[in-house]
Amino acid sequence: MIRPSEDQEYYELLTPTALPKASGFLWNEKMMIHVNCRGYVVAQFMQPEPAKYSHAPNLEAKTFMQPEQPYYAHHPGRFLYVKDEESGEVFSAPYEPVREQADQYTFAIGKSSIVWRVECKGIHVEMSLSLPREDAMELWRVKVKNLSGAPRKLSIYPYFTVGYMSWMNQSGQYHEDLQAIVCTSITPYQKYQDYSKIKEFSDKTFLIAERKPAAWEVNQEVFEGEGGITMPSGIRDQELLSKGDARYETPAAVLQYRIELAPGEEEAYRFIFGPARDEEQVAQIRSNYLLNTNADGEDGFTAAEREYDRYIREGRGRIEIATPDPDLDNFVNHWLPRQMYYHGQTNRLTTDPQTRNFLQDHMGMSYIKPQTAREAFLIALRQQNANGAMPDGIILHKDAELKYINQVPHTDHCVWLPICLSTYLDETNDYSILEEKVPYADSEQTESVFQHINKAMFWLMNDRDERGLNYINQGDWCDPMNMVGYKGKGVSGWLTIATAYAFNVWAGICESSGHSDKAKEFRADAQKTNEVVNQYLWDGEWYARGITDDNVKFGISTDREGRIFINPQGWSMLSGAADQEKQSKLMRAVTEQLETPYGVEKLAPSFTSMREDVGRVTQKHPGSAENGAVYNHAAAFYIYALYTVGEKEDAFRLLRKMIPGPDLEDIVQRGQLPVFIPNYYRGAYRQFPRTAGRSSHLFNTGTVPWVYRCLIDGLFGLQGCKEGLQIKPQLPAGWKEASVKRDFRGAELHIVMKKVPGLDAIEVYADEVLVADGILKDLQPDTEYQVLVNIPDEI
């Protein structure tokens, strides 16, 4: 039912009726497209805010991406109806809307293309989707082949949904001269001041055909008739589509080709679908992609596919692994870096990413395109206030503004600066970034990055109550319980702990960059903070999540719901607050109360009703990202913390639950293909087991760089440091060996790790020479190294 293709370039699903519906995604520099195995599609492009060119059949709310989006008959999609002209039989590829059971079906999700292959009633249909690198448009190839022994007369109908574009103005028509359907709309506005913006929008949707169609339809209602979308009257009852237009009627883009295929004969088609400003632009696209060819005789369409594939391949990671776990290998070598690259390249298709997301996404980009990460850190610091505070979101476009949750003040953003920067430094050793001078948002004064981050740390140090606990205001990370501290008194247990961790990380950077005085200062405060944490937040078996404005401690053993939160536990191991005894206790509590077959939950039990002193999280549905799901981002931190304290078996067990496979069927059942880690799997496992484990379907998540750090810093122990590369693997007990190709500062390391019985400690050999402290130094760029790591079999 689900398998990787032979070349491991694709994951192939062999039935479209898996519930919930498996999906994958492509993106480029302007757009994102999320497709599912049945043919339903959600696509967005930037203009500059996210916009759609293929809409729902009714007015859609403008909102951020929603999890677990339900599908319905008229959900936007890309379909191909096939009608046998002689028998009148109709089926559709990939599966929707006719839902005819195919004889053979494959949904193949690749890194730079997505392919469906459907065999039904003796006809083979292949549909494949790719994108160009820079433009917002879909590149489609469709092939239709006669597999039966007799000649066949067919009509095929590509149907690209356009939907309800605008209440203000929408229409559509076929343009002979463009060989294209162009649908027109005007984004609704009421204040004349908004006109200057909307007049620049790409409010048209086009479908360009390479081959001239026999007929077309642009009017959804006329096309569907009483047959409905599952058996359109235009197909069932008419020889030819009626070549209609849409005038303030819901537009659709449907073409008809009539073909006669001898046995074994195949016809091929290409289409381009996307948004445009005007007909001239459509004409331009047609000539660039379909009419003109380059010196090699290749047209723009084919060149764009090739260029896009190259672009996606640039997003490779820093390790290539071969372990006893092929699913892990496949995911880590192919898909995990792709998901990190997506984040770093697109900034989640938002113009105001949350500050913590932006920093972590570029922490991940440090492994792929460190120069991009470097620039991102500087962009973020330019938006810091001179008092050290970081804003809730980073503005990436001149017209952008802080939206949605970014209008709610959160107190944790400064914490992420040293944490994310440390990975960049580990990977690149580029300490020059600390000397870069950048201004503040509210001051012309420029100061070095080093000074900026010092100020951020002092801001955290000062934003505390008399006990030394950090204020939470209306929320911190993971996630806004918006009523804990809005009166200005409530504090966050996690944030206080995270502050101690951030101070320690920053102290390390200070040391490595010759600021040992500052290092001492921050280490001292981190220690003091840890003491305060233990004094006020240790609940006996685990740490509390916080204390409200009215001095009510929560996330504690006497709470009926929200009794334990994962974040204070893992981070207390990172910060050093938890000693050995506390670590044992809290790990046991996590295992007993938060671990599920799908990973560790963020909190448990999920809130099922409102607690007014805690707020919003308690109104989220139980098992949602914020209310007790296996929120992978938080779970990844916990795993990272386990590696940090050497709890490698627990760490690996939980890591393995997060990464798709080994039970691929199970992951498909839960709603996705094994090509990305979703932001959550539904939790509330002990309360609502029926729905637990389902994928959110959302691929935007800070999880991925942390999983990568778990692999680099933890599992394989190949973390960079000031001196070079420190080798300290923590392979799980079940593994006898593993090999890793590690790109590091331009050098290429071929590392073989082996469990050796009777060994006392890890031994590292570089080109057969023993490396005493396990740190490979003086690695030269453009040089290959053979590294052998012997590991005591007992650990």
Place this chain on the structure above:
Amino acid sequence: MIRPSEDQEYYELLTPTALPKASGFLWNEKMMIHVNCRGYVVAQFMQPEPAKYSHAPNLEAKTFMQPEQPYYAHHPGRFLYVKDEESGEVFSAPYEPVREQADQYTFAIGKSSIVWRVECKGIHVEMSLSLPREDAMELWRVKVKNLSGAPRKLSIYPYFTVGYMSWMNQSGQYHEDLQAIVCTSITPYQKYQDYSKIKEFSDKTFLIAERKPAAWEVNQEVFEGEGGITMPSGIRDQELLSKGDARYETPAAVLQYRIELAPGEEEAYRFIFGPARDEEQVAQIRSNYLLNTNADGEDGFTAAEREYDRYIREGRGRIEIATPDPDLDNFVNHWLPRQMYYHGQTNRLTTDPQTRNFLQDHMGMSYIKPQTAREAFLIALRQQNANGAMPDGIILHKDAELKYINQVPHTDHCVWLPICLSTYLDETNDYSILEEKVPYADSEQTESVFQHINKAMFWLMNDRDERGLNYINQGDWCDPMNMVGYKGKGVSGWLTIATAYAFNVWAGICESSGHSDKAKEFRADAQKTNEVVNQYLWDGEWYARGITDDNVKFGISTDREGRIFINPQGWSMLSGAADQEKQSKLMRAVTEQLETPYGVEKLAPSFTSMREDVGRVTQKHPGSAENGAVYNHAAAFYIYALYTVGEKEDAFRLLRKMIPGPDLEDIVQRGQLPVFIPNYYRGAYRQFPRTAGRSSHLFNTGTVPWVYRCLIDGLFGLQGCKEGLQIKPQLPAGWKEASVKRDFRGAELHIVMKKVPGLDAIEVYADEVLVADGILKDLQPDTEYQVLVNIPDEI
């Protein structure tokens, strides 16, 4: 295909496949429900802003009511699937979602109930919907009868859609103790400040069953399965629904009853569907409506239906007519006052009605519940500024705010005060309202209504340029061309003319209330204004619509699009600006350029592209309400103007196009049942004939009181005045006689109008006594009068 029922209480449509889909509506004091013949439904209730309890399958935008709303497979609706347990055959009533052709089908739209009768496969299904008077909920009766000669084993499945309630939280389950499905959600919010509002919302949707079901389903995806909404797997493949719940899954409310019916046997069911705050409220509703009975042994459900019917019948008009035109009679006697009543009673289910709408809606209410109209005028005047300016919208709830178009400054609101008040005075003679003292929005000072309106008139008099033309700012009525005058210089031709008319009307009221000095002043200014209008706006054959900030006159003969606008033409006859010659010219221009088979268009030719000096109207789709539709509100004014100048044949021809019938089939084809006048029929008739004439489906419109005034003041000439009732009919040439029962200030007049050959002038006899001036004076309340009106046959 369409016919009135025998008792004229219903309009009956005999096929559900008319395109576009015919619809009707019910409302009460808390809600509005718009249903179509196929079973699709849009319902809203107030909490205090309009909200939904039956949603689309995806996130819907929050917006004002949209015209020509498209339907799609999963559109919200109320359906009943019927499955023959022996043959496995399934059909659905009323028509959707299965779309099985029925043997007999009736969709009967009544004033206080809506009924579907469907006969299919030997089974008769009747579904009927009513509302209670005050609560937001639907009262449903369902009857299933075996018409075949043999016993039948059936399962019936009422399916009430719930849809995508909220991304924050949604779930649903069946409650044994309530015999109800209750779906729960939380309106999304992000700022804690909004919590106090949303916590009060009725965010639950319930379906209470009178009879205990055999099974149920609350999970839409489980219910539909691969069969989809047109043949749900839960029905097709299962003996019993699986009794599931929805946990952050799209909820549905589906019940299953298994019944065995002998030949001729019938079973009856009742259901209540609507929003609730909590389960306790659902329990309360169940006990009030279904469990408890009153002294007469009647339960709350039946009592509520009866009370609602009485409530709707209270909304009767002031005339009851019998003419040679039975469709006109039916509409005027039954449906027109109902639509006026709806407006006056609900204020269009908004908390901030546009000021001009609010005033005109209560102008209509003057005919039905004058006390309500009186209060409304005072509410509006309390929101006037002390400088005389009226706000863009009237706030009706403490939490309400000005939304959408009410945030765009318009300059016409003052005009409506005397115009609307005059009808109230004509009808009631209650001049005491002029002495009521009310405050201003921005001042504690209270002044009489008389002074308030004087100030409004002076505000208009001063808001003019040096030529004496009224500024348009970002828009005036009908409708905002938002860029004509936003720089502060552009002027409105229509508004200047309307000001002259308003001054004349106000002068009349001043005279009748003993303020002849003021009367003189306003009459003089009206005359001066008319002169200015003729100087600057007469274009040779008609009046221009306005002059832009950059001094460009528009709505003139040299314009390619937007060459002529209806409003300056009709109003110039009302204001007195147009002399006989100009009247002839402009009427000819209207006939030639604006009249269509569906009425007169608002402007022509429709704009098909943007004219940046005019603005928004040019971005509306051609043929929309604002851009060249037969906008009935504007058309009604033109007809009113024609009656005012005695052009009774033209007036009647156009009036007859607006009122449903005589070609009822045609009106159904264009998208509605003849139970309301929509705000527009699509125009751009000469540009886009295919779509011209279609109904907007929107029943919110200021048209209706003006049509009523056309009937009262014009066609039947039965307008009130200071002295009494002035009788001055303008029957069309084709009519030989007509009779009217006229309620007037408590008296009941039985009026017979007869064309008499050879007569010189109209003769009026009251109780057989000739009334010299045609004005019936000293009419006594609670007294009946027999009135005979002889009309010269030649006129």
